[in-house]
Amino acid sequence: MKIDLTMRIKGLRLKNPVTVASGTFGTADEYAGFVNYRELGAIITKTITVKPRSGNPMPRICEVSAGMLNAIGLQNRGLEDFVEHKIPYFKKLGVPLIVSIAGESTKEFGLLAKAMGRFPSVVKALEVNLSCPNVEGGGVNFMRKQKRILDAIQAVRDNAGVLVFAKLSPELGDVLQIAEKVLAKGTDGLSLINTLRGMSVHIKKRASRIVRDFGGLSGPAIKPVALRYVYQAKKEFGVPIIASGGISNWQDAVEFLIVGADLLAVGTANFVEPMATMDILRGLKDFCRTEKIATLDALRGTYVPAEGGRKDANNECICSGA
Amino acid sequence: MVKKLFDEIVTIRENRRVNAKYRKLVFVSPELSRHVLPGQFLHVKINQGRDPYLRRPFSYYRAQKNTVEILYEVLGHGTDVLSRKKKGDSLKIMGPLGNNFKIDLKGKKRILVGGGIGVPPLVHLAERFPSDYLLMGTKSSAEVLPGNELKRVKAKILYATEDGSIGAKGFVTAPLEKIIKKENPQDLFIQTCGPKPMMLAVMAMARRYGVRGEASWDEAMACGVGACLGCMVETTEGLKRACVDGPVFNFEELVGR
Numbered sequence: 110m111k112i113d114l115t116m117r118i119k120g121l122r123l124k125n126p127v128t129v130a131s132g133t134f135g136t137a138d139e140y141a142g143f144v145n146y147r148e149l150g151a152i153i154t155k156t157i158t159v160k161p162r163s164g165n166p167m168p169r170i171c172e173v174s175a176g177m178l179n180a181i182g183l184q185n186r187g188l189e190d191f192v193e194h195k196i197p198y199f200k201k202l203g204v205p206l207i208v209s210i211a212g213e214s215t216k217e218f219g220l221l222a223k224a225m226g227r228f229p230s231v232v233k234a235l236e237v238n239l240s241c242p243n244v245e246g247g248g249v250n251f252m253r254k255q256k257r258i259l260d261a262i263q264a265v266r267d268n269a270g271v272l273v274f275a276k277l278s279p280e281l282g283d284v285l286q287i288a289e290k291v292l293a294k295g296t297d298g299l300s301l302i303n304t305l306r307g308m309s310v311h312i313k314k315r316a317s318r319i320v321r322d323f324g325g326l327s328g329p330a331i332k333p334v335a336l337r338y339v340y341q342a343k344k345e346f347g348v349p350i351i352a353s354g355g356i357s358n359w360q361d362a363v364e365f366l367i368v369g370a371d372l373l374a375v376g377t378a379n380f381v382e383p384m385a386t387m388d389i390l391r392g393l394k395d396f397c398r399t400e401k402i403a404t405l406d407a408l409r410g411t412y413v414p415a416e417g418g419r420k421d422a423n424n425e426c427i428c429s430g431a
Numbered sequence: 432m433v434k435k436l437f438d439e440i441v442t443i444r445e446n447r448r449v450n451a452k453y454r455k456l457v458f459v460s461p462e463l464s465r466h467v468l469p470g471q472f473l474h475v476k477i478n479q480g481r482d483p484y485l486r487r488p489f490s491y492y493r494a495q496k497n498t499v500e501i502l503y504e505v506l507g508h509g510t511d512v513l514s515r516k517k518k519g520d521s522l523k524i525m526g527p528l529g530n531n532f533k534i535d536l537k538g539k540k541r542i543l544v545g546g547g548i549g550v551p552p553l554v555h556l557a558e559r560f561p562s563d564y565l566l567m568g569t570k571s572s573a574e575v576l577p578g579n580e581l582k583r584v585k586a587k588i589l590y591a592t593e594d595g596s597i598g599a600k601g602f603v604t605a606p607l608e609k610i611i612k613k614e615n616p617q618d619l620f621i622q623t624c625g626p627k628p629m630m631l632a633v634m635a636m637a638r639r640y641g642v643r644g645e646a647s648w649d650e651a652m653a654c655g656v657g658a659c660l661g662c663m664v665e666t667t668e669g670l671k672r673a674c675v676d677g678p679v680f681n682f683e684e685l686v687g688r
Contacts, residue, residue, distance in 0.1 A: 135658035139675075142436050142656075163670055167650045170661035172509070175481040177653060184660050184670070329481050380654035381476065381485060383438065383525070 112397045113404045114390075116150070118349045118371055119297060121233050121272060123150040123205060126366070126405060127390045130353040130376030131156055131209035131236060131276070132181065137198050143383035146204050148390065153351070153374055154195070156209040156238045158247075159217045161187035165243060171318040173309050176328025176355070177377060180321040182243045183211060188224055200231045207351075209276070211238040212261060213246035219264035226270045234271050236351065237262060237296075240278035240303035242325040249280045249306070258287060259294055266295040274351055278303035284338050285345055298349035298371070301338045305331055328377040329355040336368055343369030343410060357385060359392025369410040436656075437462040438525040441499075446516050449502065449580065451573035452547075454514055455492070456501040463524060464494040468531030469556035470624075470647055470679045473501065474655035475513070476523035483509045485653050488674075490624075491527065492551035493558070502551040528655050529678050532556050532622050533645060539620040542566065542610060542644075543586065544603055544633050546625030550576070552647060553624055554584060562586035564610055568603030568629060572596035604632045616640045621682075623647070634682050644682045649673045 114125035128151040134140055136155050146152065164184025171178050185191075191208075199206045208225050212218035218237065225232045239258050241248045252258050258281065265273055275291040277284050277299060288299055304325025309318040317323075335354020343350055352370035356362055357378035365373055378385040402408050437460075445457035463473065474486040487509040493500035505514050516522070532552070541561065543553040546568040554576070557565050565586040569575055571594045581588060589606045590598025599605050603625075611619065621644030623633045630646045637644050650673050652662035657675035664673050666684040671677060 133658065135656075139654075139656055139658040143438075164660065164663070167663060168661075169663070170651055170653050170659065172483060172485045175484055177485060179653075179659070179661065181660050184663070328484055377484075377653075380659050383654075383656060 110398055110401065110403065112394050112402070114394065114397075116371065116405055118234075119272060121205065123372075124148070125150040125390060125393075126371065126373050127362070127386050127393070128153055128207070128351070128372050128374050129379060129386060130374035131238065133376040133379045136185070137195055140379065140383055144387055146202050149204055149386060150372065151205040151207050151233070152199065153207040153236055154191075154209050155185055156183050156211045156241065157185050157188055157191045157221065158183055158211050158213070159188050159220055161185065161190065162244075165320050168319050171309050171324075173307065173326065174330060176326055176330035177380075178307055178309055178319055178324030178326055179304070180243045180319045180324040183241055188221060192224065192228075196228050196231055200228070205233040206231050207234040207236050207274070208232050209236040209238050210265070211241060211244075211247050212264075215257070215260040215264045217247075218261040219268045222265040222268035222273075226268065229270065232271060234274060234297075235265060235269050236274045236276050236300050237265050238276050238303070240276055240281055242278075242280060242304055242306045242323065243321065249278065249303075252281055255282070255287065255290070259290055262291045262294045262296055272297040272349075274298045274300045274349070276300035276303050276351075278305065279334070279338070280306055285341060288342055288346060292346055292348060298351065299342055299346075300351040300353065300374070301342055302331070302335045302354045305334065327355070329357055331355050332361060336364060339365060339370050340368035340412065356389070357381070359389045359396060362389050362393050363396055363408070366405065366408050367410070367412045369412070371409070435466070436525060436528070438523065439463055440521050440523050443516055443518055443520050443522065444498075445518060446514070450575070450577060452504055452569070453502045453574075453576070454505065456503065456513070456516075458499055458522065458524070459497050460499055460524070461497045463526050464497055464499045467491055467494040467527045468534065469559065470532035470552050471527040471529050472655075472678065473499070473524050473526035474528055476525075477509055477513050477516075479523065483512060486525070486655060487513070488528070488649070488652055488655055490552040490647075491555055493555060502548075502554075504548045506548075525655065529674055530676070532647070532679050533620070534560055536620045539618055540564070540614065541586070542607070542619055542621045544568075544607055544621055544623040544625070544629075546603060546629040549623070549625030549629075549647065553622065554581065556622065557584040557586045564589060566591070566603050566606055568592070568625065570594065602632065603629060604636050607633065608636060611636070611640045611642060616642045620644055634685065637682055638686075645679050646682065646685060647678045648680050648685060649678045
């Protein structure tokens with residue numbers, strides 16, 4: 110049986126739904142020894158900022174139950190370097206690129222969007238990072254003022270000729286309420302979810318195990334939360350969704366497709382298994398073959414809601430009893 | 432930079448206590464034991480499940496024929512779980528990763544200065560390549576490697592223990608200074624691996640006497656392949672990744688520490 114994993118998001122045609130979450134796949138060829146980049150549906154880049162950022166001091170990471178905390182702090186070489194070195198690299202590969210951007214001001218968001226618009230043959234979409242937990246300007250604290258989110262989205266929309274996805278996290282406030290507003294500003298889709306802020310304490314030092322008090326929690330630990338938001342947002346708005354949050358094997362990928370995810374962004378799992386994306390792709394194909402699912406549309410959004418649960422969008426706390 | 436890497440499921444042949452400090456893990460893998468140079472490391476997925484979730488980096492201690500040996504200390508949850516693994520259990524291991532200690536010293540005398548869990552890669556180096564001195568700093572004689580673990584080391588072995596139970600009492604910099612004073616600093620090259628305060632003291636002394644050298648300088652890492660940017664090291668040439676640009680850095684690169 111021939112399995113067709115191709116998909117379309119508005120005008121963009123992708124080979125398959127498997128991609129990588131921003132910041133988890135290096136900046137260029139770090140995984141080239143493990144993954145044939147051309148087999149990925151798309152690549153989401155590490156977030157770029159206008160100016161280079163050196164990020165936070167060490168220690169930036171630590172392991173926690175079923176995941177990790179990070180406080181990298183958007184280390185990147187800035188827009189100029191990206192245009193000069195990374196764009197040509199990805200152009201040669203021919204993989205659709207979704208560039209993650211973060212500005213420290215509304216103006217910077219616009220500037221980044223405009224700059225990426227110059228490379229339509231490579232940059233197929235923008236992911237607007239509105240929810241980095243580890244920086245001050247432009248990070249999750251800054252963006253808790255909703256006007257800033259909406260201004261940033263407006264600036265990107267005004268300057269971008271490509272698809273725009275807003276990357277949100279519950280750290281910003283009510284995800285669905287914010288999603289509704291950013292979609293009203295002309296955002297094409299949502300990227301759900303970014304890391305959740307967490308803590309880990311060194312019991313002898315009585316201090317954080319990473320350089321900041323809080324870090325971004327990622328990995329399998331946040332998967333149920335991500336799944337819930339993807340499900341709710343898809344049901345509510347029906348827009349394209351890039352799902353991320355603990356996707357580490359093909360079963361996870363199938364779960365996200367069932368609740369309506371369009372793209373599946375593998376994140377922290379890349380750090381553990383460099384070939385995670387390829388394993389997931391293979392597993393997904395095998396699953397479709399076994400279950401006689403010919404196209405992704407036959408699987409996507411086929412979740413059967415629990416019977417007897419309340420029908421409103423906030424029923425997550427209501428226990429329907431066993 | 433794409434180097435030949437392997438990611439293998441290996442079977443544990445041995446996992447036992449060596450002394451009060453170290454445990455030794457032995458496994459067979461022709462891929463992981465070939466083309467390895469001292470200073471490089473392995474990234475170990477201790478359990479296939481989610482506990483622990485991330486891999487853990489370990490230096491190569493020995494790699495000969497098809498066998499790889501790792502010397503480790505139980506320091507946290509990951510190594511605790513590893514210590515409970517039995518002969519016949521499997522691990523998923525990626526390697527060899529990172530750069531290596533300089534092999535050809537162009538006639539200079541090699542001084543290896545190790546402390547704590549920094550000792551294994553230096554023993555690896557001393558067993559395979561001509562070395563003049565191997566200095567090891569530990570808390571007490573209970574942490575000193577047993578003689579059979581060091582019988583292939585031809586270098587002169589010197590100890591410094593904090594309690595004076597073996598070798599010089601105090602830090603490893605004391606015997607190091609004696610050697611430097613005895614020799615011409617220009618003819619020496621130091622390679623060090625151990626706790627950061629020890630390496631900083633070694634580097635400060637090297638600078639004082641004009642001895643060149645390199646240090647294995649690492650940080651907590653997640654991916655091991657240069658992607659996560661968790662293990663950055665500040666160098667004179669900017670931020671570098673310990674996992675791919677290191678873990679071995681020239682003393683000059685680490686100046687300012």
